[in-house]
Amino acid sequence: MYTIGQVAKFLGVSRDTLKFYEEKGLVKPQQNSENGYRTYNHFDIYDITTINFYREIDFEIKKIQELRKGKSIEGIQSLLVEKEQVMLEEIAYKKLQLKKLQLVKEDCQKISQYLGTYTIKEMKPLEIMGVIDHYTAYDEYDSLKENADSIKKAVILTSLRRVIRFDDSGMLENKFMVVRKVENSDHPIKGEVLAHPKCLYTVIEDGRWSTGGKNTDNKVEASIRKVAKENGYELLGLVYINLLLTTYEEGLERIFLEMYVPIK
Known part of the structure; x- marks a missing residue:
């Protein structure tokens, strides 16, 4: 017979865990009625190691x-198949989360590399999933949830692109589109696809x-026109703006935006 301390030590579990197993009716050690001490026999130890085995493959106590x-063996197999499916779904979800996290890391690198500078870059294909008047048009968000590029099916600002149309007289149109990246997407393409092989690219704060x-729209527009003129680029009258990252300083938001300005 073994004490709870001895069992805890050689099985590598805490006393609280052993008491928890007892509370759930999974192990039933003998208990001294006079001093309350528990004693475990080899059958109890076998039960505990069996419980630990199933806990290691994430079986719920229930x-x-x-x-x-x-x-029966068939019954156990059924439980294992059920658990396997749950795990596969969790792994797939975690992979998507990891991909999102890696993309945010890349966005941080973009900020460090391109903030306040201009370069030539391709705007990769984007599928238009919907259009809203403005990102503050909250009553329109409900209809966009299924189309948002979000693993939680929630409308997030990174699913939106601000699109500005302009000419020499100024801004002609200002709208927001819900988009999804076409490259490496498992989704069939249903909406219009936007792509521009040559753009002025920058990151602004x-x-x-x-x-x-x-x-700061006027300031940014003036900067775009200045860079285009200095380099002899002909603007197509479009600007696509994407939220890269939001952080905070002294309680105030710092918003980093990437801009694609198509040129001929």
Whole structure:
């Protein structure tokens, strides 16, 4: 016979875990009525190691309780198949989360490399999933949830692209589109696809921390025109703006935006 301390030590589990197993009816050590001490025999130890085995493959306590009541090999196989499917779905979901995280890391690198500078870059194909008047048109978000490029099926700002049309007289149109990247997508393409092989590309900072809440559209437009003129680029009258990252400084948001400005 072994004490709870001895069992905890050589099985590598805590006393609290052993007591928890007992509370759930998974192990039933003898208990001294006078001093309350528990003693475990070799059958109890076998039960504990069996519980630990099923816990290691992430079986819930409820499922282990079912096993204790009796399961055929076929019944166990059924539980294993069920658990396998859950795990496969979790792995697929985690892979998507990891991909999102890696993309955000890449966005941080873009900010470091391109903030305040211009270069020539391709705007990769984007499928238009929907259009809203403005990102503050919250009543329109409900109809966009299924189309948002989000693994949680929620409308997030990184699913939106601000599109500005302009000519020499100024801004002609300002709207927001819900888009999804076409490259490496498993989804069939149903909507219009946007792509521009040659764009002026830059990253700018917006948000109250850097702008004091002022609109900087005119300043950005002037900068684009200046760069295009200096380099002899002919603008196509379009600007695509994408949110890369939002952080905070002194309680105020710092918003980093990437801009694609198509040129001939």
